[in-house]
Amino acid sequence: MTDPRSLSPPSLETHVAVRDDTFLDTNELVINMGPQHPATHGVLRVILTELNRIASHQLWLGTHALDIGAITPLFYTFRDREEILKIYEKYCGARLTTHAFRIGGLQYETYNGFEKEVKNFLNFFRPKIGEYEELLTTNRIWLERTRNVGKISGEDCIALGVTGPVLRASGVKWDIRKAQPYANYKNFDFEIPTGQNGDTYDRYLVRMEEMRQSVRIIEQAVDAIPEGPIMAKVPKVMKPAVGEVYHSIEAPKGELGYFIVSDGSTQPYRVRVRPPSFVNLQALDLMCRGQLVADVIAVIGTLDIVLGEVDR
Amino acid sequence: MTEFMRYISGYLTSDKTPGGAGNMFWACVYILLVFAGVSVGVICMNWLERKILAHMQVRLGPMRVGPHGLLQPFADALKLLLKEDIIPAEADLVIFWSAPFIVDLAAFTVFVVVPFGPTHAITDMNIGILFMLGVSSLSVLGIVMAGWASNSHYPLIGALRSSAQMVSYEVAMGLSVVSAILMTSMNDTGTGTLSMIGIVQQQLIQKEWFIFKFFPLGLIAFFIFAVAMVAETNRAPFDLAEAESELTAGFHTEYSGFRWSLFFLAEYGAMMAVSSIAVTLWLGGWLRPFPNLLAGTTWDQIFSYFPGVAFLLLGAICFYNVARMPKHPYFRIQTIGLAVFGVVLALVGLVLFIPAVSVRIQDIFWFSAKVAAFMYLYIWYRGTFPRYRFDQLMRMGWKVLLPLGLGVLILTAGVGLLQIRS
Numbered sequence: 001m002t003d004p005r006s007l008s009p010p011s012l013e014t015h016v017a018v019r020d021d022t023f024l025d026t027n028e029l030v031i032n033m034g035p036q037h038p039a040t041h042g043v044l045r046v047i048l049t050e051l052n053r054i055a056s057h058q059l060w061l062g063t064h065a066l067d068i069g070a071i072t073p074l075f076y077t078f079r080d081r082e083e084i085l086k087i088y089e090k091y092c093g094a095r096l097t098t099h100a101f102r103i104g105g106l107q108y109e110t111y112n113g114f115e116k117e118v119k120n121f122l123n124f125f126r127p128k129i130g131e132y133e134e135l136l137t138t139n140r141i142w143l144e145r146t147r148n149v150g151k152i153s154g155e156d157c158i159a160l161g162v163t164g165p166v167l168r169a170s171g172v173k174w175d176i177r178k179a180q181p182y183a184n185y186k187n188f189d190f191e192i193p194t195g196q197n198g199d200t201y202d203r204y205l206v207r208m209e210e211m212r213q214s215v216r217i218i219e220q221a222v223d224a225i226p227e228g229p230i231m232a233k234v235p236k237v238m239k240p241a242v243g244e245v246y247h248s249i250e251a252p253k254g255e256l257g258y259f260i261v262s263d264g265s266t267q268p269y270r271v272r273v274r275p276p277s278f279v280n281l282q283a284l285d286l287m288c289r290g291q292l293v294a295d296v297i298a299v300i301g302t303l304d305i306v307l308g309e310v311d312r
Numbered sequence: 313m314t315e316f317m318r319y320i321s322g323y324l325t326s327d328k329t330p331g332g333a334g335n336m337f338w339a340c341v342y343i344l345l346v347f348a349g350v351s352v353g354v355i356c357m358n359w360l361e362r363k364i365l366a367h368m369q370v371r372l373g374p375m376r377v378g379p380h381g382l383l384q385p386f387a388d389a390l391k392l393l394l395k396e397d398i399i400p401a402e403a404d405l406v407i408f409w410s411a412p413f414i415v416d417l418a419a420f421t422v423f424v425v426v427p428f429g430p431t432h433a434i435t436d437m438n439i440g441i442l443f444m445l446g447v448s449s450l451s452v453l454g455i456v457m458a459g460w461a462s463n464s465h466y467p468l469i470g471a472l473r474s475s476a477q478m479v480s481y482e483v484a485m486g487l488s489v490v491s492a493i494l495m496t497s498m499n500d501t502g503t504g505t506l507s508m509i510g511i512v513q514q515q516l517i518q519k520e521w522f523i524f525k526f527f528p529l530g531l532i533a534f535f536i537f538a539v540a541m542v543a544e545t546n547r548a549p550f551d552l553a554e555a556e557s558e559l560t561a562g563f564h565t566e567y568s569g570f571r572w573s574l575f576f577l578a579e580y581g582a583m584m585a586v587s588s589i590a591v592t593l594w595l596g597g598w599l600r601p602f603p604n605l606l607a608g609t610t611w612d613q614i615f616s617y618f619p620g621v622a623f624l625l626l627g628a629i630c631f632y633n634v635a636r637m638p639k640h641p642y643f644r645i646q647t648i649g650l651a652v653f654g655v656v657l658a659l660v661g662l663v664l665f666i667p668a669v670s671v672r673i674q675d676i677f678w679f680s681a682k683v684a685a686f687m688y689l690y691i692w693y694r695g696t697f698p699r700y701r702f703d704q705l706m707r708m709g710w711k712v713l714l715p716l717g718l719g720v721l722i723l724t725a726g727v728g729l730l731q732i733r734s
Contacts, residue, residue, distance in 0.1 A: 069549065069699025075369035141549055141698045294701045 039226045041105040042184035046221045047118060048091070048100065049183070049249075050214040054125070055084045056252035056304075057207050057214075061132060064204075064301035068145050073135055080128050083121050090117070103238070105231035118222050122215055129211055136204070146200035150287040150299035153198055160286070161279045164254025166303060169206045170198030176250040188220045200302040207304075237266055251276055253304050277305040329509070331424075331435020342434045346423045354580040358385040361691050368695040379650035380633065395569035400462060403566065407461035412567070412574035415454030419581030421447045426588045427509045429598045429675025440508035441489060441589070445482070448544070448585055451578065452478045455553075455563050458575070462566035470562025473702060474546050474553030480709040485540035487717030488533040491724040492593040495525045502732055512597035519604040523594040526727050533720045534594040536713050538689075541586040543709065545579065547690055549697035550705060587686035588679070595682050598675035616670045619677040623661030630654025 058081040062074035085095040090111055092100045100107050136142045152162070154170040167174055175192045177185045193209035195202030242264040248257030254276025263269040280303050287299045323335040330338035359374070359382065366373025374381025399408060425440040427433040437443050452475045459471020496514040497504030505511060515521055523534045543550040546562075554562030564575045591597055600615045631654045637647040664670050664677075700708065 065698065069551070070697065072369050072695050075371060079370050135696065136698070139696075139698065141700055141704075144704050145698055145701055292701060292703065 038105055038229045038232055039184075040228050040230050041232075043221050043225050044106055044110065044230065045101065045183045046185060046188065047218050047225075048088075048098075050218050050221070051084050051087065051118070051121075052098075053214045053252040054211050055081050057211050058084075060207065060252075060301075060304040061204075064298075064304070065136060065142075067297045067301040068142070070136065070139075070142070073132055076128070076132060076135075080125055083124060087114075087117055087121060090114075102231065102234075104234035105229070107231070109230055110225075115222050115225065118218060122219055122222075126215055129208060129215075133208060137208075143201065145298060146204060146302075148197070149200045149291060149295045150302055151197065151199045152283055152287050156286055157198070157283065160282045162254070162283045164251070164276055164280065164304075165203055165206045165210060166254065166280055166283065168192065169195035169203040171196050176248060176255060180248075182247075182249055184221070185217075187224070188217050190217050200298050203302045239264060239266060248274065253277055253306070254280055275309045277303075277307075277309040281305050281310050327431060329427075329431055329433045329436045331433070331437075339434055342432075343424075346426075346428075346434060347420060350420065350423055350581055350584060351577070353584055354577055355385045355389075357580050357583075357687055358388065358576075360687070361694075364688070364691045365695050368692075379637070379646040379653070382649070382653060389573065392569055392573040397569045397571065398566075400464065400566050402463040404461040404463065407457045408566075411454045411458035411461060412571050412578070413454075414457065415451045415578040416574050416581070418447055418449075418451035418454060419578040419585060422582075422585040423588075425508050426585070427512060427592060427597055428679050430509060430513070432598070432676055433509060436507055436509045438510075439506050441493065441506050441511065441593070444508070444585070444589055445486065445489065448582065448589075449478065449482055451582060454578075458567065459563040462563070464566055466559045466561070466565045467563045470553045470559045470565070473559075474563060477546070477550065477552065477705060477709070478544055480706060481540040481543040481713070484536055484709060484713035484717045485544060487714070487721050488536040488540070489589075489593060491529070491533045491717075491721045492522050492537075494721070494724050494728055495522050495530065498525075498728055498731065508592050508597075511592055512599065515596045516599055516603060521594060521596040521599075526724060529720055529724050529727065530594065532716065533724070534590070536717050536720070537590055537593070540709075540713060541590060542690070542693060543705070544586055545582045545690075547579075547583065548694040549699050551699060552702055552705060583687065583690055584683055587683045587690075590686060591679060591682040597682075598679040600674065600678050616667070616674055617665065619670060619673055620661045620664035622677070622681075623657050623664060625661075627654045627656075627658030627661055630657060 058077035062077035065071075065073040088098050089095045091114065092098050092108055152166070152170055154167070154172040156162075157167045157170045157172060163174070171194055173192055173194050176182070177190075178192055190213045191209075193206045193213065195206050240262045242262055244259070244261040246257055246259045248255045250256075255274065256276055257274035259270075259272040259274065260268045261270040284296075284299060284303065287303075288296050291299070319335070320337050323330060323333055323338045326333040326335070330336075330342050362384070363373045363381065374384035377383045377387045399405065422444050424434045425437050425443055427436065427440075455478075456471050456475050459467040459469075462468070492511070493504055493506060495504075495518075496511055499514065499517055505514065511522075518525070521530075523530050542548075546553045553559070554564075559565070564572055567575060596603070600618075602611075606615075630650055634647055634651045634654060637643050637650065664673060
């Protein structure tokens with residue numbers, strides 16, 4: 001089996017965990033490991049990926065606000081993001097290039113006090129979202145800089161393949177966590193926030209609400225971690241059936257999909273990654289039409305792209 | 313020689329400013345004092361801005377150079393002086409060279425008429441406020457020159473932006489200033505004044521700071537000025553000229569080392585200059601709080617303790633932090649340094665309790681305290697607000713502040729006229 005990390009696009013952020021996640025999901029479908037998954041694995045995966053979503057949105061908020069000229073939110077978000085990174089570091093040893101998901105389950109058991117620390121983080125973080133919003137949501141300058149800036153309609157989003165919060169802010173209620181539930185998402189109760197105008201301000205609101213929903217999901221998941229093994233029995237050599245499969249998940253930035261063609265050997269015949277940033281960036285042209293140069297900065301920020309993922 | 317001594321000592325009994333008394337020697341001394349004072353103010357602001365902004369942003373700010381980073385401004389100044397002086401090959405040498413000096417000149421010349429006290433001004437022109445507005449708008453020239461001479465895209469766009477911005481906000485600023493000047497004529501003789509000292513004295517005579525005059529007209533005029541002065545000095549949230557996500561550093565992108573520090577000096581000098589205009593026009597200049605409500609020698613006595621108490625408090629804060637310093641030997645020098653700093657502050661505070669000193673220093677203290685409050689506002693804005701877009705900035709200037717200023721001006725004139733008639 002090829003190391004999935006060598007296939008994933010160069011990453012600047014904490015999305016390796018999610019990326020591994022998808023790639024392995026896809027592999028599991030090809031070799032049909034699905035039913036053998038231990039239950040613990042699904043719940044822990046939800047906790048880890050939702051923490052990742054919060055961390056990603058925090059990074060987005062800080063840099064987006066910084067681009068528009070508000071310097072303070074960056075420090076607030078980085079202060080709180082640190083707490084997530086600490087949990088990650090304790091769990092798998094890495095802060096940035098996290099990877100815990102393996103074919104058949106998770107590599108690491110949770111450490112002692114994992115649940116408590118996650119709960120502490122939730123209690124710590126819940127008021128912080130309000131703190132971010134206090135600085136921006138009703139700020140006149142923020143409203144003027146983001147309202148009616150970089151508008152895009154739901155139809156255009158679908159036509160361009162734009163996914164994630166950008167799509168949802170345009171009023172399309174599409175979230176793979178609900179539409180094609182993976183891991184354990186179908187067991188948890190959460191909402192999909194949507195916007196109406198599809199402008200930068202709506203995308204901001206959607207992401208803020210997504211952070212709240214992530215907190216809600218983690219809250220439920222932490223209480224529901226089942227006892228049991230984290231890893232299924234996985235054969236040393238796997239020979240998947242001949243065929244092809246596409247599987248995608250809802251990454252913080254949008255749909256992240258892996259397409260794998262198997263020729264029945266131990267190595268995939270072809271692997272293709274569908275990254276959210278690369279596809280979402282296509283909308284930049286449409287969103288910037290008729291806008292001012294200063295708005296391009298706001299629009300790039302609101303698309304929440306990682307250029308390492310785009311440039312490949 | 314004795315004649316010269318008499319010339320010098322002759323002023324001491326005068327109740328005019330050195331410029332007004334025509335005493336060149338004391339005028340030069342005052343100029344040096346004001347220049348040094350403003351420079352020290354800029355140095356303090358450098359440290360304070362970094363520290364206050366850092367604490368707003370859950371950071372520590374400078375902590376390494378000296379105790380709590382107190383020596384950081386000096387380290388920075390030294391670094392800037394020692395840095396290689398780069399002039400771009402394509403730049404227009406003469407203009408590039410002279411631009412920072414023009415900006416500095418504009419920022420510092422304004423302080424010629426700033427009244428730190430009834431006699432504590434270099435001179436008291438009868439057109440003081442006009443002189444101030446006129447000279448402070450000269451800095452646009454320097455900025456355009458800097459942007460043009462750099463012969464580069466970002467500086468040029470930044471210079472155009474900031475000049476357009478400064479020119480547009482000057483209109484609204486001027487209107488609000490005019491309404492304050494109208495208020496000065498609300499006395500028995502019905503004559504107003506443009507003199508900076510005269511404006512403050514009028515606030516004393518009329519027993520009202522102009523910010524509360526014709527409530528809420530004075531307040532609105534002050535608000536217009538307070539917004540316009542932030543735009544005028546190109547500070548957040550109107551710092552489009554140096555929006556780093558769009559224009560790198562604006563008009564001073566190509567400047568480095570000492571030349572850049574001159575721009576820095578001018579920026580903070582201009583901030584203090586416009587703050588002092590605001591303080592003079594609306595907040596009673598050098599007057600202590602409640603000069604009429606809490607009048608009488610007892611209150612005078614109580615308020616004369618304020619400068620000393622303020623410095624003692626600063627000294628106490630230093631000692632509190634000395635106590636909090638880590639006990640590791642590594643921090644010994646820093647701890648001693650902070651203690652020495654605290655002792656100096658406390659000694660200054662004690663000296664300020666001497667009646668002869670406190671009487672002379674009071675006006676300057678209250679004036680500086682009010683200006684300092686404005687400087688804190690500047691930092692607060694920077695920590696809180698996102699940046700305006702250029703069209704929004706222009707709309708704000710021309711479509712909101714200008715009509716508002718005109719309305720306030722007309723209303724002030726009307727209300728004033730009615731009151732004088734009655």
